[in-house]
Amino acid sequence: MPADDSEQPKQPIASVWTRPRRGRREQPALSREQIVSAALELLDAEGADALSMRKLGTRLNAGATSMYTHVANKDELIELVVDAVYGEVDIPAAGGPDDWRDATTRCAHSLRATLLRHPWMASVAGELGVTQLGPNVMRLSEGLLALFEAAGLPAREADLAVSTLTSYVMGITTTEAAWLTTLARHGRSESELVESLWPAAEEAAREHPQLLEHYVSLRGKDPRETREEKFDYGLRMVLDGLEARLADSGGSGKG
Structure with missing residues (x-):
């Protein structure tokens, strides 16, 4: 049985980078990398206004549960995709x-x-x-x-x-x-x-x-x-x- 919210450490700020990874008993259908890759393709093709969790789920042929294993909401997804983009910079x-x-x-x-x-x-x-x-x-x-x-x-x-x-x-x-x-x-x-x-x-x-x-x-x-x-x-x-x-x-x- 999952721990009560009161037992979870509080985030200093709402962010995918400060939220503890959710525990899971079995391998999810989608990986974080697959979700981020599909979101990036959607953003590049249609722009920021086109991105929604529902539309991304349709694109991945997956239910919301599969995505919410990795991200709590659209804002966290954006954080992940933006960081992936910065990974393209040559340093x-x-x-x-x-x-x-x-x-x-x-x-x-x-x-x-x-x-x-x-x-x-x-x-x-x-x-x-x-x-x-x-x-x-x-x-x-x-x-x-x-x-x-x-x-x-x-x-x-x-x-x-x-x-x-x-x-x-x-x-x-x-x-x-x-x-x-x-x-x-x-x-x-x-x-x-x-x-x-x-x-x-x-x-x-x-x-x-x-x-x-x-x-x-x-x-x-x-x-x-x-x-x-x-x-x-x-x-x-x-x-x-x-x-x-x-x-x-x-x-x-x-x-």
């Missing part, structure tokens, strides 16, 4: 003070590419907050800490550097992902939609000459290249700031 090993910048750049680009492969992340990642305690998030955080500490930052500043870098990448990429979701909803290519928007944008900027000049300069340019250029520029600024800090603190700052 270069911390080699030393001379290659931290190249390694960090590769990691930042890998994080961006991962988020853009799963644009639904833009609508859910920010809602998880402190409950991002999964093994892949831990691996990413640990890897970045190691990179910045190898560069010469003390542990406390390395933690701040990780927050600065990930906030930049997540912030700009979330906007990109939302834009890609809009494109998918309209069923048009990025170039087609941007080209159709230019007349309205230029008309709105008629009384703002600097902005109008900027819009005119972008006309005919591949919008994907423009997004990548913006990302690279901002990333360089973040890393330039960290490099200057390393120089001030006596670290290498090379890369």
Whole structure:
């Protein structure tokens, strides 16, 4: 007979990562990995609004009981799927003070590419907050800490550097992902939609000459290249700031 709820240890916060695994007497019909994989496929195909426990059960040809063995609700499922996505990020090993910048750049680009492969992340990642305690998030955080500490930052500043870098990448990429979701909803290519928007944008900027000049300069340019250029520029600024800090603190700052 299962223990009474009052006998279970209380969770510090509602999360799949803080809830004790439920005991079971027999092997469930579905594994956690199967459930997460199917949920990821559904999210990639139809977006965050399409995900429900009932729809996922239909997709897996399984009853709710099979899934609730592993997750208590949809929120816990989202936590698992988000962590699975972070498992796709490439984290270069911390080699030393001379290659931290190249390694960090590769990691930042890998994080961006991962988020853009799963644009639904833009609508859910920010809602998880402190409950991002999964093994892949831990691996990413640990890897970045190691990179910045190898560069010469003390542990406390390395933690701040990780927050600065990930906030930049997540912030700009979330906007990109939302834009890609809009494109998918309209069923048009990025170039087609941007080209159709230019007349309205230029008309709105008629009384703002600097902005109008900027819009005119972008006309005919591949919008994907423009997004990548913006990302690279901002990333360089973040890393330039960290490099200057390393120089001030006596670290290498090379890369």
